[in-house]
Amino acid sequence: MKHLFLFVLSVALFSLIHAAHAASRHPKILVVTDEPGAQAAYLVQDSFATTAPYPCLNVEVQVISLSREELDCRPHGDGRDRIVLCSSQASRKAQELRRRVGAKKVLIVVDLPYYGGNGGPTPVVTSAAQYRAPKTGMHEIMHTMGFSDTYDPSGQHSVGSGDIMSCTGQDCYVPQEWFSKVARGLGVRLPREFQ
Numbered sequence: 079m080k081h082l083f084l085f086v087l088s089v090a091l092f093s094l095i096h097a098a099h100a101a102s103r104h105p106k107i108l109v110v111t112d113e114p115g116a117q118a119a120y121l122v123q124d125s126f127a128t129t130a131p132y133p134c135l136n137v138e139v140q141v142i143s144l145s146r147e148e149l150d151c152r153p154h155g156d157g158r159d160r161i162v163l164c165s166s167q168a169s170r171k172a173q174e175l176r177r178r179v180g181a182k183k184v185l186i187v188v189d190l191p192y193y194g195g196n197g198g199p200t201p202v203v204t205s206a207a208q209y210r211a212p213k214t215g216m217h218e219i220m221h222t223m224g225f226s227d228t229y230d231p232s233g234q235h236s237v238g239s240g241d242i243m244s245c246t247g248q249d250c251y252v253p254q255e256w257f258s259k260v261a262r263g264l265g266v267r268l269p270r271e272f273q
């Protein structure tokens with residue numbers, strides 16, 4: 079009986095440690111979309127795979143496709159151009175899926191033919207915005223990590239602290255503090271070589 083208890087305990091401990099380890103090694107971002115074929119969502123996935131500092135943090139981007147009815151975004155603005163919001167039902171559904179798959183962040187890619195998005199707690203981009211500027215989804219997710227809109231007119235480097243937002247190339251200059259901020263935002267420790 080005692081042996082059985084110890085065995086069960088060690089299996090439980092092992093799975094706990096393993097789960098914690100796996101989670102810390104691969105922080106996950108979830109992209110939920112109602113676009114048939116999910117192409118714009120896969121562009122978000124590509125952008126995280128090719129933009130510093132995300133590959134250094136082994137960020138995994140998972141895509142979940144829903145029908146328009148299932149997502150039920152009911153896109154609307156708030157009076158400002160380019161702001162696209164989804165219904166609270168859609169945001170709740172996205173957050174529920176995020177928790178279910180163990181992701182730290184979630185983005186909704188709503189299938190719309192015009193350029194828009196927003197960076198609220200459940201950020202949204204339109205498929206058209208993602209096609210036109212492939213880092214729009216990343217930009218909106220980064221708002222949830224505390225990054226602000228500070229665009230450099232040259233589009234090369236950041237102008238203020240915490241700005242990755244204007245960065246469009248794969249070899250963007252990434253200051254140390256971005257690394258730390260992104261790592262914090264994704265709930266992971268900065269790899270030793272970047273500390």
Ligand SMILES: [Zn+2]
Pocket residue numbers: 197217218221226227
């Ligand atoms: Zn923004």
